[in-house]
Amino acid sequence: MMRLTPKTGLKIVAMSAATALVLSACGSGDGGSDGGNGGEAGGAVTIEHWLWDDVQLPMYQACATAFTEANPDITVNITQTAWAQYWQNLTTNFASATGPDTFTMTVQYAREYSSLGQLADLDELGATEGIDFDSYVAGTAENYLLDDTRVGLPLDWDIVGLVYDETAATEAGLTKEDINQLEFDGTGEDSFTDFVKAMALDANGNSGLSPEWDGSNVTRYGMLPEWADGFTGQNGWGNLAHALGWDFFTEDGSLNFDAPELVTTLEWYQEMIDLGVMQTFDETSTLGQHPAMEAGMAGATLAGSWNASNYLADTQEIDFAWAKVPEGPEGRFAATNSLAAVVWSGSDQKDAAAQWVNYLGSPECQEPNGEFGVVFPAVQAGTDAAVAANAAAGADVPEFAEMAAAGETYQIPSFTRNAEIRTIIQDAIWAIAAGADVQSTLTAANDSAQALVD
Template sequence: MVRITTILAAVVVLALATACGSGSDDSGSASDSGPGGTVTLRYAMWDEVQKPPIEKSLAEFTRRHPNIKVTIELNNWNDYWSKLQTQIAGRTGPDVFWNHVAYFPQFSQQGVLTDIGPRIEADKIDMSIYDPKLVEGWQVGEKTYGLPKDWDTIALVYSTAALKEAGLTPADLEDLTWNPDDGGTFVEVLRKLTVDENGRHPGEAGFDEKKIKRYGIALQAPTGQQDWWNFALQNGCRLQDHPWGRWTIDQPSCVQAIQFVQDLRLKYHVAVPAAVTNPPNGPSLDQVVGRGDAATAMDGSWMLRAYNTALPDGGFGVADLPAGPVGKGSVYNGLSEAIYAGTEHPEEAWELVKWLTSPDSQKIVAEAGSVWPGIPSLNDVFVQAWQAKGVDVTGFKKAAEGTTMGYPLTPSSATYNVKALDIFNQVWLGRMSAQDAATKINKESNDAIK
């Protein structure tokens, strides 16, 4: 599960790991060899929801490779990265671990990851089974530093009860449009879903913006992945001049997207105030929608289980995002299975990565409905798992199959993520203009590239 929260990449810590190589001459993991030549690999992950199906997959892997045992190291999102960076600095990283695109630039530059390109070629791995956009996200030049584990995208998650109360149906959330001038049909629907304590809606006489009972939408995205990046793509904005290049978020099409998110809160009064949802201390969006404070939320597919807990028994659904001035679009990325460059067991680690990214293994995980598989031909397996729960999740699938934008690949991601959290919060609170914020973040992030 991909969760974009505040990412404070410890570049100094990573720098200590630059001496790590792909062999075991001067570094290595804490894996060991047991009786009869059995090798124990350490496998790091952060999502407890995925642990049961992954354990099922690993049981099959061990049956096929009786000489390899796998120990799972599970830590929550925040602890995962701090622990991983500490382990890497001490040259005791796990043999195989989940990697995230926000950390990939630093890891790939610091020599933390194993280039598996030669092994892919030697074993004649059929790379056509993966989405090319996911594969490209883990490549730097001629080197490949991971294989696709899963994918995530953004959609509009809604409360079925809130829609019914507003006299709307899921069909009313399809084919919506927005524009930077009047908000379009998207804002019209959000106004119908927003209601104050006296039953009035935004735009109606007597509507009290200070006493709103339920908002139309909840937003929360420290970096922009779950909100303005999507509007930016739909408005013709490019966050970078090219992958690994310079930031370009100060261009008008990007600033308009940032302004639109502020307008949803402060002009149209259809979005939960940032003072409520601002990270890192604000409630998660599934909690906001689950307790009835908002009817919808722009959120990632990794949050499906959370919404199922907050709104059980088919209490929620998923619609595609609205279209902007240049059309529909969503942020789209995923995790990879990566091999630590200092592993003492590179052959066995590669066997594990091959298995985890194989159709057989990913089908096991998809059948559990825990994460969208990195192999597109298995997407319907995931859809069917959720249909059995009474939830249609195809809104995420539509987004993934349409126009998409990957998570920005940049050596300044650590700087951007810190600046974005602080500065954009000021925009959402109305304390800074969209243009000033974009200019400031753009400059400081590009300065970090130098």
């Protein structure tokens, strides 16, 4: 079984597409295997760089401008595409040997793309020259060292927190301190369950805690669930299940998606849906989490730090605040992840691509990125800059840094057959969200996924 150990959290200073990918790896573009050209040696070149996050686009455009000023023979053209289309486009373009020279990678896909031969060895290309790996937030660089091959340089790190409607919380008699101390045990009698109920409102003005609560006539749900997290549960159930003691793997390394802790967590979700304090699966909005919260559909949700600037923007009509994820019997576990810059193995311009990736992984790019206050850059100094920028803008979320500094995190895993496992577990989660029996559904899914990694 090829995987990353998932419960290695970040520590910061306080404060089937598979077949097409295999084929393309065997027959990439002209000259893709001999280092390419670029910079002074090969004349002027243009590097095609892809990413998916429109919010991050301006800061990487700024990096590209600064990079070209220092390297006049290399121009960087950045293409931004939404998440789902991004991965589809990569598959299509790799198959036709027209992929981008460099692109953004996430932990959960890194091992699969590496096993299919799509990611170049950055050490061999010289892309790691001059990089001080000690300058990175611990855990970020290690995510992209796969079987002793360095396939990516970390760009940032993120963590999940609880975002909520501050006015609704105040009306429910809840303070920020209360919300930061919420506990979840899966029984339906814990303080997090009471919080979800308290944040819900029916048409008669009753909260979910009221004996008069009408779950068939809801004007605001208590919590907005995220059902599209694949096998990670990054923005929802994974954080709660880990608090009960769940892990992606058993002690012998087998998949653990049918474990009692996950069963209990997902049965709790079904109970909340039945009570009417959480929307049914068929009512799930196509807007996405942030727009749905903006519209006042729910009083709270679990979301990533990359969304913090959106929720805390002055343009928001609802006053949102952030808190730590709930703590459980086994502790507090917030999902964490890190993105990286990688070089496509089929690039005709590997030398120039390596220079660009080297710059992306450097303080010269990441410290100014931090000043945008959008993400926490992987370089510690960049994270410090982001914290300062957010504090100056009145958008600081100290809970993120506090959870990371305390090691209250879990790392999402990476599989060689990531896409197939993601589909199996995602389908099971969707079935459960629609009312299927939790235990039998997870057992069947776990068996199917295990067959792919044996």
